[in-house]
Amino acid sequence: MKVVFSKEFYKVYESDPAASAGRLEPIVERIQDDSFYEFMQANTATKKDILRAHTDRHYHRIKTDPSVFNMALLAAGGAIQAGEIAYATKTSCFGLIRPPGHHASRDSCWGFCFFNNIAVSLLYLIDKYKFDSAFILDFDLHTGD
Numbered sequence: 401m402k403v404v405f406s407k408e409f410y411k412v413y414e415s416d417p418a419a420s421a422g423r424l425e426p427i428v429e430r431i432q433d434d435s436f437y438e439f440m441q442a443n444t445a446t447k448k449d450i451l452r453a454h455t456d457r458h459y460h461r462i463k464t465d466p467s468v469f470n471m472a473l474l475a476a477g478g479a480i481q482a483g484e485i486a487y488a489t490k491t492s493c494f495g496l497i498r499p500p501g502h503h504a505s506r507d508s509c510w511g512f513c514f515f516n517n518i519a520v521s522l523l524y525l526i527d528k529y530k531f532d533s534a535f536i537l538d539f540d541l542h543t544g545d
Contacts, residue, residue, distance in 0.1 A: 402485050403431070404478045405496040406442040413471040419499065419512045427496060440485075442478030442497060444470075445520060449480060452523035453516055455507045462514045468499075472514035475499050479517035480524045487525055502538050 405428070412421050431437045450459050450473070463469045475497040482495035501517035503510045522534055 401436060402438050402440055402482075402491070402493045403496050404440050404442050404482045404485070404493065406474055406478065408471065408474055409442075409496070409498050411467075411471065413467045414499070414512050416512045424496065424498065440481065442474055442495075443481060444473045445476035445480055445515070449520055449524055450476060450515055452527065453506065453519040454504070458507045458509070462509075468514055472499055472501075475501060476515045476517050476520040479521035483521040483525050484528075487529060500540075502540055 405424075409424055410421065413419065432439070447459065462472055478495045478497040479501070482493045482497075485491065485493040495517070497517065499512050499514055501513045501515055501520075503513035504516040504519075509515075518536055518538075522536070525531070526534075
């Protein structure tokens with residue numbers, strides 16, 4: 401299984417305790433030496449990618465904090481990559497990315513989520529492959545965002 405990841409995700413980019421260091425290290429330590437997993441470097445999303453899911457106002461609001469903005473672009477880009485790999489190759493892929501993004505709507509965000517990575521990825525894939533529907537399972541405690 402391919403795992404889209406970046407060591408940049410280890411950085412603390414937000415003061416919220418939920419965004420503290422140490423959240424990804426146990427996962428990476430557990431799977432990094434297992435040959436079943438192939439790590440791939442996450443790439444950054446473009447402004448065009450973000451604007452498929454968010455308003456220009458929201459994009460520029462997040463851009464005011466460079467550390468958050470750069471991390472959010474990397475996470476959204478990683479989600480695009482994971483979706484592209486899974487869709488194009490019909491193989492499993494996991495985006496080990498942060499910030500998660502599932503509490504971000506078109507023009508707002510909360511819970512240390514800034515861009516909605518799943519929406520950004522899905523809208524990219526729909527634009528590229530022209531399919532009509534998809535299934536998203538959000539298993540976070542705050543479902544329905």
